[in-house]
Amino acid sequence: MKIKQIMEERVHSFLKIHPEDNVLVALKDLPLGTPIAYNGQDFILKEDIAAKHKFFIRDMKEGDEVIMYGVLVGKTQTPVPQGGLMTTANTKHAASAYAYRGLQQQWLKPDVSKYQHRTFNGYKRSDGRVGTANYWLFVPMVFCENRNLDMIKEALHNELGYAQSDKYESFTRDLLHAYQAGEDISNVSLYPVAAKSSARVFKNIDGIKFLNHSGGCGGTRQDAATLSALLAAYADHPNVGGVTVLSLGCQHLQVENFLSDLKKRNPSFDKPLYIFEQQKTASEEQLVSEAIRQTFQGLIEINKIEREPAPLSALTIGVKCGGSDGFSGISANPAVGYTSDLLVALGGKVLLAEFPELCGAEQEMLDRCVSKEAANKFTHLMESYNELAEKLGSGFHMNPSPGNIKDGLITDAIKSTGAARKGGSSPVQDVLDYTEPAVKDGLSLVCTPGNDVEATTGKAASGATLILFTTGLGTPTGNPVCPTIKVATNTALANRMSDIIDIDTGCIITGEKTIEQMGEEILEYCIRAASGEETPKAVLLGQDDFIPWKRGVSL
Structure with missing residues (x-):
């Protein structure tokens, strides 16, 4: 050689x-x-x-x-x-002590001249925000209504063209037939089956989504209050065109609490909103049929909304990592970070969350805070969260999972400093507590757990209209109202789990492409996804994961 x-x-x-x-x-x-x-x-x-x-x-x-x-x-x-x-x-x-020292970093904006006049085709709402999708949302006030939601979901999805492929039902049927015929079931193969309905009835409605959850009653009143704010945030989300609420009636989370939080969040809320309370109806049959009837009328109305051009500054992108590996901080995260910087330079919003995965990166975040108020809020949220975890015998240092460690993330500070790179290098304009909406252009830090679904649930609540989700090990998760784009850190993963991965940044590891080149490619994908021209795998697979955070210890 x-x-x-x-x-x-x-x-x-x-x-x-x-x-x-x-x-x-x-x-x-x-x-x-x-x-x-x-x-x-x-x-x-x-x-x-x-x-x-x-x-x-x-x-x-x-x-x-x-x-x-x-x-x-x-x-x-x-x-x-x-x-x-x-x-x-x-x-x-181990991590260094940290303290606010004022804005320390001079941000060198990336060149965005070629994007200045670019647009995406989104759904404009009456308050000026722009959605990347147009969903109808079903919201239960309490877990007792989950069964009713399931029945409504099956009916609407099957008849209106939103049902997923029934390939597993067909596979199970074939296994049964082979068993009954005395044949070897190991010879039965899984094969794709067309969706149950060949075409959507409402072409301008991207889906009908259901926020099944396990809260609303029992637990503490604080749990119910947090859930109320979360559900109000989802009802107000730019990607949501209309809402149906199902309530039992006697639960902790009352409809009045939800409506109060919704009005507090958006005093001019004007989307179609239908509310049904089971204990005031004659029967389950009446509740479900009326919910379907009125929702159908609402679907007719929001189907009149069509996509139209909007500036890239109208995008709000949440950045998240899950199933991270030793390449996360080298390939996917910095590439997404460059995408973040491009969007911020264009006037858009970026949300960086997962506070347990900023442990060790605190000083960098504080040095980028544009105000003492934001810095103090970040410090308070970080320290109170970690203190609660330590009281229960844990702590941020225990965040890395066995899979993280096996693939090179030995300490939480290693994981965190690599995870922070998703937020690029722009100044921190704001710090948001859980469910607080992002109102300032630029980069905001959002307090959520590191838990994949709890974090994506929280990002959507703060207004993310797309989520860039990096992974080195592979994570099959998404969000009901926010299209989630999976970015692989390495090509082996992208090839092995191609059914869930949208973008491969392994070419950074091999030296075939730079971080900047991949960052621009990711932004181009985001523009297509925001316009409905590209459907992320998580959306195709119906990965509508939703887990409210009860503000307890979750790393």
């Missing part, structure tokens, strides 16, 4: 993320004994280093600081030799 080829192989086999880091990231599997030449240093790997994992540039003593992304992410618990693998046994979470 020629010397040039050897050097190229070495360059593409590992990465130093920040000049001050004392670890390197393996970009592919590196066996024990592999020679490493970097920045004048030559050493041999002391053990096998799997792709996505980290190894130390120098000998580390017990208690030494581990630096990655240019910040403290851990401390060694035992001596580790140069070329040794970072593990949970030799490295534990």
